[in-house]
Amino acid sequence: xxxxxxxAIAGLFAVALLALVALLSGCxxxxxRIQITIHYSHYDPSRLTVPHGVPVxxxxxNTDPIDHEWIVGDAALQRRHRTGTExxxxxxxxxxxxxxxxxxxxxxxxxxxxxxxxxxxxPKHEEYGMVGWLTVI
Amino acid sequence: MRRLSTxxxxxxxxxxxxxxxxxxxxxxxxxxxxxxxxxxxxxxAYHDGVEHxxxxxxxxxxxxxxxxxIPLPGIPSKVERGGDWTLxxxxxxxxxxxxxxxxxxxxxxxxxAQVILQVRIDALDITVLKGGGDEVGxxxxxxxxxxxxxxxxxxxxxASRSPIFLAAVFDADAARARGxxxxxxxxxxxxxxxxxxxxxxxxxxxxxxxxxxxxxDVYLLNDRKPALLPDPNANGLTLQVSEPASASLLKDxxxxxxxxxxxxxxxxxxxxxxxxxxxxxxxxAIDASGRGQxxxxxxxxxxxxxxxxxAPWVGWVLxxxxxxxxxxxxxxxxxxxxxTRRMPPGAGA
Numbered sequence: 001x002x003x004x005x006x007x008a009i010a011g012l013f014a015v016a017l018l019a020l021v022a023l024l025s026g027c028x029x030x031x032x033r034i035q036i037t038i039h040y041s042h043y044d045p046s047r048l049t050v051p052h053g054v055p056v057x058x059x060x061x062n063t064d065p066i067d068h069e070w071i072v073g074d075a076a077l078q079r080r081h082r083t084g085t086e087x088x089x090x091x092x093x094x095x096x097x098x099x100x101x102x103x104x105x106x107x108x109x110x111x112x113x114x115x116x117x118x119x120x121x122x123p124k125h126e127e128y129g130m131v132g133w134l135t136v137i
Numbered sequence: 138m139r140r141l142s143t144x145x146x147x148x149x150x151x152x153x154x155x156x157x158x159x160x161x162x163x164x165x166x167x168x169x170x171x172x173x174x175x176x177x178x179x180x181x182a183y184h185d186g187v188e189h190x191x192x193x194x195x196x197x198x199x200x201x202x203x204x205x206x207i208p209l210p211g212i213p214s215k216v217e218r219g220g221d222w223t224l225x226x227x228x229x230x231x232x233x234x235x236x237x238x239x240x241x242x243x244x245x246x247x248x249x250a251q252v253i254l255q256v257r258i259d260a261l262d263i264t265v266l267k268g269g270g271d272e273v274g275x276x277x278x279x280x281x282x283x284x285x286x287x288x289x290x291x292x293x294x295x296a297s298r299s300p301i302f303l304a305a306v307f308d309a310d311a312a313r314a315r316g317x318x319x320x321x322x323x324x325x326x327x328x329x330x331x332x333x334x335x336x337x338x339x340x341x342x343x344x345x346x347x348x349x350x351x352x353x354d355v356y357l358l359n360d361r362k363p364a365l366l367p368d369p370n371a372n373g374l375t376l377q378v379s380e381p382a383s384a385s386l387l388k389d390x391x392x393x394x395x396x397x398x399x400x401x402x403x404x405x406x407x408x409x410x411x412x413x414x415x416x417x418x419x420x421x422a423i424d425a426s427g428r429g430q431x432x433x434x435x436x437x438x439x440x441x442x443x444x445x446x447x448a449p450w451v452g453w454v455l456x457x458x459x460x461x462x463x464x465x466x467x468x469x470x471x472x473x474x475x476x477t478r479r480m481p482p483g484a485g486a
Contacts, residue, residue, distance in 0.1 A: 041286035064289040065274020100274055120286075127346045128286035 031055035031107055036070070036132075038062045038098065041125060043070075043118065046132040050110065057107045062098040068125065070096045072108070072118040072134055081121040110136040180224055182358060183334035183423070184398050190329065191219040192305075193322035204282045205305045206273070208295035208340055209265075210435075211331035213303070216256045216263055219324030220393030227356045230386045231378050231407045250276045250302070259323045260312035264304045269296040273304075280306065285344035294339060294437060303327060326395050335435040336421040342414030351414045355421060357406035358382060358399075365408075366422040366431035367438070373412020380405055 032051075036058055037044045050056045062068050071081055072094045081095075089095035093106045110116075113136045120130040180191035188210060250268030257263070266273060270292030277284050284292075295302070305325070317323075341351045351373070357363055362379065369376040382405035391399040410417070422435035433439035 040290040065271040065278075065292070066284045066286070066288060067278070100278060101271060122286070123283070124344070124346055125286045130286060 031057045033057045033059060036060045038064060038068050038130075040064065041066075041068070041120070041128050041130050043130065043132040047135075048132065049135040049137060052110045052113050052136045055107050055109045057105055059103060059105050060096065060098050061103040062100060065100045067100055067122065068098050068130070069120040069122055070098060070104075070106075070118050071121060072116055074114070074116055078117055078119055078121075081119070082126075084121065113137050180227065180356065181334070181336050183331075184400070186330060186332060187214075187398075188329040188331050188334045189398070190303075190327040191223050191324055192327070193219070193224050193324045204277065204280075205307065206340070206343075207303045207305075208299065208337045209301040209303055209327070209329055210299050210333055210335055211329045212253055212267070212301055213265055213327045213329045215326075215328040216254060216258075216265065216303075217326050217328075217395065218258050219326035220396050221324065223390055223393045223396055224322075224324065226386065226389045226393070228354070230383070230405070231354075231356070253301075258325055260308045260315055260317065261323050261325065262306040262308065263325065264306075266302045266304055267300055268302075269293065269300055273302055276304070282306075287343060287345075291339060291343050295337070298434065298437070333432065333435055334423055335432075336423070338410065338420045339417055339437060341410065342417045345414035347413075347415055349414050351410055351412060351417050353410040355408040355410065357404075357408070357423065359404045359406070359423070360400060360402065361427060362404050363406060364424040364429040364431050365406075366433065366436040367419055369406075369408050369421075372419070373410060373416050375409045375411070376406065377409050378405060378407035 032054065034048060034050070034056060036048075038061065041064060058070070060070050069089060071078070071089065089097045093108045096104050096106050098104045116134040116136060118132040118134055119126050180189070182189035182191070190207070190209070192207065250266035250272035252264055253267050254265040255263065264276075266276060268276070270289055273292050273296070274284055274288065292302075307323075336355055336357075338353075338355075341353050342349075345351065357365075367374070382403040386405070387399055387401065387403060390396050408421070419437045420435065422431035422433070424431040
């Protein structure tokens with residue numbers, strides 16, 4: 001009976017320690033990191049879910065020998081980009097150009113929940129299927 | 138002895154590269170007419186171990202540059218200006234009222250790819266490249282062109298089989314300066330020693346999105362009726378002509394510049410391609426050996442790369458498995474047979 005109690009206490013202690021580690025790591029400054037790979041002009045994954053209010057770093061690797069874009073936003077933003085003329089996107093964290101065979105990182109904090117899309121607006125890329133869905137919860 | 142095994146005339150249009158930064162964001166390909174679709178017709182001929190491609194790049198108006206890329210089965214030994222009437226004569230043979238060329242050729246490009254050969258023909262800058270899809274894509278970018286979104290997959294489709302590409306950059310401004318009118322073509326004759334001739338078809342769909350069609354004509358000229366793969370009467374292909382080439386056709390072709398290799402007798406075929414680009418995921422393999430066995434690999438229907446023989450242990454495992462499974466069955470059958478023979482008459486169930 002006594003040995004069981006000691007085991008229980010030891011188990012509880014271990015659980016508490018793990019919880020503490022988890023809490024500390026959650027409180028750290030490093031944002032959540034999500035890897036997106038572009039291959040044959042498609043995003044992988046093409047569906048993601050992220051929390052709002054916390055920074056999320058997207059690491060986007062373009063394995064294709066052609067340039068691509070990762071532009072995330074709502075329908076109105078995507079409409080604007082369909083007729084846009086910016087040759088390269090680097091000024092906003094939600095609009096990234098990923099040159100051929102390179103990796104780019106961008107950190108975004110979504111301020112509210114909702115359903116967004118990430119799309120490459122280079123000519124014919126969206127029609128070819130270069131579209132992903134991002135759910136912010 | 139010269140033997141024409143295969144002559145293929147293809148209306149090939151590969152992919153179009155669009156010029157420059159003006160089109161970098163959002164679907165802006167050519168609404169202002171600065172970039173017009175380049176249309177090309179290609180004749181691919183195979184004779185005595187040498188494949189001949191004759192491609193006409195047509196001036197479609199506008200300005201700036203167009204690009205076009207053609208996968209090749211081998212390294213060309215020569216690229217020169219083609220004859221003046223070969224393609225037109227073939228079309229007239231099968232379609233008497235001469236139709237407008239209905240093919241589009243794409244463009245390609247390359248930069249970090251190895252440049253094997255460069256030549257300028259009229260307003261065309263031709264570069265033969267050796268490299269994979271990545272290298273060809275890099276070359277295109279370095280030369281100010283953008284490949285369409287399906288290019289990475291399509292280029293790898295070809296590069297894994299033959300990493301040789303011909304990139305043609307058509308300078309529309311130079312064409313205009315030369316006095317070329319819309320519709321004027323610049324024929325190019327590419328000579329490629331190779332043992333495995335094939336006609337690139339999948340490249341015709343390059344840059345086309347779901348629902349768009351590919352329309353092209355492929356002429357074949359063989360010294361005998363050719364064996365083709367895939368079936369020329371399925372998958373969007375129609376074998377419209379299959380007959381001995383007329384003496385007048387061969388004579389006319391032979392009299393064109395650089396076409397003296399045309400033989401005295403040949404078999405003429407014409408294949409029309411008319412179907413969704415998304416269905417055109419193969420090439421046309423032609424058996425030049427006369428054995429009637431076109432290659433699955435040359436048609437793009439089999440995995441590329443050299444076939445790896447199985448490891449030696451695989452054979453032992455299979456042998457042991459066969460022995461292990463076969464011996465008990467054989468033994469059981471033998472024992473059953475012996476037992477049956479020893480039974481007295483009428484003892485069976």
